[in-house]
Amino acid sequence: MRDMERLKNKSVLITGASAGIGAATARLMAGAGARVVLNARRADRLEALANETGASVVAGDITDPAVRARLVAAAGESVDFLINNAGYGEPGPVETVSEEDARRQFEVNFFAAAEMMRAVLPGMRARRAGHIVNISSVAGRFGYPLFGWYCATKHALEGLSDALRVEVAPWNVKVVLIEPGPVRTEFFDVTIKKAAPHMEDADSPYAPFFQNVEAIEKDFMKQATTPENVAKVVLKACSKKNPSGRYAVTGMARTAIAASRLLPRAWLDAGIRRQFKIPGKDEVR
Numbered sequence: 001m002r003d004m005e006r007l008k009n010k011s012v013l014i015t016g017a018s019a020g021i022g023a024a025t026a027r028l029m030a031g032a033g034a035r036v037v038l039n040a041r042r043a044d045r046l047e048a049l050a051n052e053t054g055a056s057v058v059a060g061d062i063t064d065p066a067v068r069a070r071l072v073a074a075a076g077e078s079v080d081f082l083i084n085n086a087g088y089g090e091p092g093p094v095e096t097v098s099e100e101d102a103r104r105q106f107e108v109n110f111f112a113a114a115e116m117m118r119a120v121l122p123g124m125r126a127r128r129a130g131h132i133v134n135i136s137s138v139a140g141r142f143g144y145p146l147f148g149w150y151c152a153t154k155h156a157l158e159g160l161s162d163a164l165r166v167e168v169a170p171w172n173v174k175v176v177l178i179e180p181g182p183v184r185t186e187f188f189d190v191t192i193k194k195a196a197p198h199m200e201d202a203d204s205p206y207a208p209f210f211q212n213v214e215a216i217e218k219d220f221m222k223q224a225t226t227p228e229n230v231a232k233v234v235l236k237a238c239s240k241k242n243p244s245g246r247y248a249v250t251g252m253a254r255t256a257i258a259a260s261r262l263l264p265r266a267w268l269d270a271g272i273r274r275q276f277k278i279p280g281k282d283e284v285r
């Protein structure tokens, strides 16, 4: 309870707050008495959430430097908590995802988050206080087939966050990674839409990889949690004076991360091949 008191009247910036984990986090933060500023591209969604929670809104694409500047300015004198959450999954084989799509994925999931961190750090250092919470993924620990570019963005976010945590510790700034497994949000709808051109390309050497997409998604969804459960972990990290550096969310994420410490790489690869129903040598041309 005393921990929660720490959020009262504190300023919180949340990117990607029009849906899923970001919207759930905004509700919890506002409920804990924080002054919340919401960002995402869909202004109508943000306005509805603002009416419900009393939050402020800065709508726009987080890759736009002007939007980021407005977002930081909207927090007033100080940003106490930055929640870098905006993101999506660009699916497809590493070989065939276009360079443009791969780079765009990095712009949203990695560079925009990095620039938000750099924008709030001077203020946090000056006040010798602040939490930066980066929504990574279990995909920041593993390389999943058909999600190589997405995994790369989350690995990059993890590497930068780990370095930054140590760099800014002398100023009492906390850097936290949240690593959820599957979460029931719009993330999978967005991903399936983006996967369509790959799935429809019957001439692709990777066509057999897509034959079991529905079954794979179903297996994932069985292990999925709610965005509210992830938001609770974000709130917990923000309410702690000394949060952990990483929080895995869902049993699947905790088990996978523990297994990655114990098992040889070849065993992990074999497990992932099974999980993603990767075709055998005689099934590809």
Ligand SMILES: NC(=O)c1ccc[n+]([C@@H]2O[C@H](COP(=O)([O-])OP(=O)(O)OC[C@H]3O[C@@H](n4cnc5c(N)ncnc54)[C@H](OP(=O)(O)O)[C@@H]3O)[C@@H](O)[C@H]2O)c1
Residues within 6 Å of the ligand: 015, 016, 017, 018, 019, 020, 021, 022, 039, 040, 041, 042, 043, 045, 060, 061, 062, 063, 085, 086, 087, 088, 089, 108, 135, 136, 137, 138, 179, 180, 181, 182, 183, 184, 185, 186, 187, 188, 190, 227
């Ligand atoms: N769902 C999962 O299974 C899962 C698992 C692990 C990690 N994650 C991570 O959790 C975070 C949130 O995802 P979610 O599951 O809550 O998905 P979601 O429901 O699709 O929400 C994604 C949010 O990001 C925003 N967004 C996307 N591109 C943006 C851009 N260019 N500028 C500003 N906002 C942008 C979206 O809003 P607009 O479209 O309105 O811009 C939306 O509010 C992501 O970083 C994702 O990688 C998700």
